[in-house]
Amino acid sequence: MDIQLKRGYIEICVLAAMLRGETYGYKLIKDVTPYIDVSESTLYPILRRLEAAGNVTVRSAEHNGRLRKYYSITAEGKHKIKDFLKDWEEIRKVCDYIKETYEND
Amino acid sequence: MTKKKFLKKLERNLRGTEKNEKRRIMQYYEEMIDDSTEDGKNEEDAVAILGAPEEIAEREMNEIAERENDEKNAGKKTKTSQKGMPLWLIIVGSPLWFTLFILAVTLFIVIIVFGGALYLTCGALELILAVTGIACTIASFPLFFMNFPTGLFSLGIGATICGLTILIFPVLFTLTKSLGAGIGSLWRKAFKKGV
Numbered sequence: 207m208d209i210q211l212k213r214g215y216i217e218i219c220v221l222a223a224m225l226r227g228e229t230y231g232y233k234l235i236k237d238v239t240p241y242i243d244v245s246e247s248t249l250y251p252i253l254r255r256l257e258a259a260g261n262v263t264v265r266s267a268e269h270n271g272r273l274r275k276y277y278s279i280t281a282e283g284k285h286k287i288k289d290f291l292k293d294w295e296e297i298r299k300v301c302d303y304i305k306e307t308y309e310n311d
Numbered sequence: 312m313t314k315k316k317f318l319k320k321l322e323r324n325l326r327g328t329e330k331n332e333k334r335r336i337m338q339y340y341e342e343m344i345d346d347s348t349e350d351g352k353n354e355e356d357a358v359a360i361l362g363a364p365e366e367i368a369e370r371e372m373n374e375i376a377e378r379e380n381d382e383k384n385a386g387k388k389t390k391t392s393q394k395g396m397p398l399w400l401i402i403v404g405s406p407l408w409f410t411l412f413i414l415a416v417t418l419f420i421v422i423i424v425f426g427g428a429l430y431l432t433c434g435a436l437e438l439i440l441a442v443t444g445i446a447c448t449i450a451s452f453p454l455f456f457m458n459f460p461t462g463l464f465s466l467g468i469g470a471t472i473c474g475l476t477i478l479i480f481p482v483l484f485t486l487t488k489s490l491g492a493g494i495g496s497l498w499r500k501a502f503k504k505g506v
Contacts, residue, residue: 230342231339231342231343231346232346232350233346246360246361247362247366247367247370247371250336250339250371251370251378254335255378258382272342272345273338273342275338275339275342
């Protein structure tokens with residue numbers, strides 16, 4: 207898969223995982239990995255980008271005597287998922303057409 | 312590799328990265344190792360999954376540069392759109408603002424001309440009444456000798472006009488003063504701050 211395209215999908219997957227509630231980096235990887243391959247070093251820049259764009263908020267909280275960062279989706283982040291799903295409908299129509307014409311060729 | 316060694320290598324390879332950004336990266340990878348060991352992995356495995364610290368540092372620094380570039384471009388775009396917006400509004404809104412501008416200018420001219428005419432009329436009326444009253448009164452004296460009833464009539468007319476002049480003087484004076492001040496203020500505002 208194209209790297210930029212994959213990165214876009216991971217962003218939405220990460221945001222979608224946050225819809226279930228506040229979460230942290232390690233859990234995000236565990237939640238998303240069954241659907242799309244995400245490594246620790248891939249996730250960090252994605253989280254930073256999402257944070258910079260105002261799609262997620264971050265807070266630090268104590269966990270077992272150390273600090274852990276917790277991520278929450280914002281209204282803007284939810285809007286991003288909504289936009290993606292809207293775009294996806296259009297892409298799916300194009301894909302269906304391409305698939306149909308390719309199969310009939 | 313141990314967690315301590317990994318973090319030390321990572322820090323060394325992130326040299327030159329902004330202090331706060333470096334701290335965040337270090338915290339993230341430390342958290343990942345801690346969560347991984349807490350989940351049951353041994354430290355060596357938890358570190359090995361992350362990959363080589365040199366590669367991570369290089370990737371992170373490239374990412375930071377890319378992000379900064381994106382932010383710079385986004386800033387440029389915002390500035391351009393802010394600069395372009397008034398021009399866009401001027402062109403699209405021209406039928407409306409041009410009509411409103413013409414209306415405002417016309418209204419300003421009408422107020423100035425009408426106010427000025429009223430100002431002059433008030434002043435002229437007061438002057439005419441005063442001159443006519445005084446003239447009639449003065450003219451009545453020789454008329455007394457020539458024709459007494461005509462002289463008496465002229466004196467009556469002169470006294471009435473003089474009385475009327477004195478009576479309406481405060482009203483006309485106030486009106487003239489207010490009109491003069493109003494027009495002057497409007498003129499000053501128009502040519503100092505725009506209509």
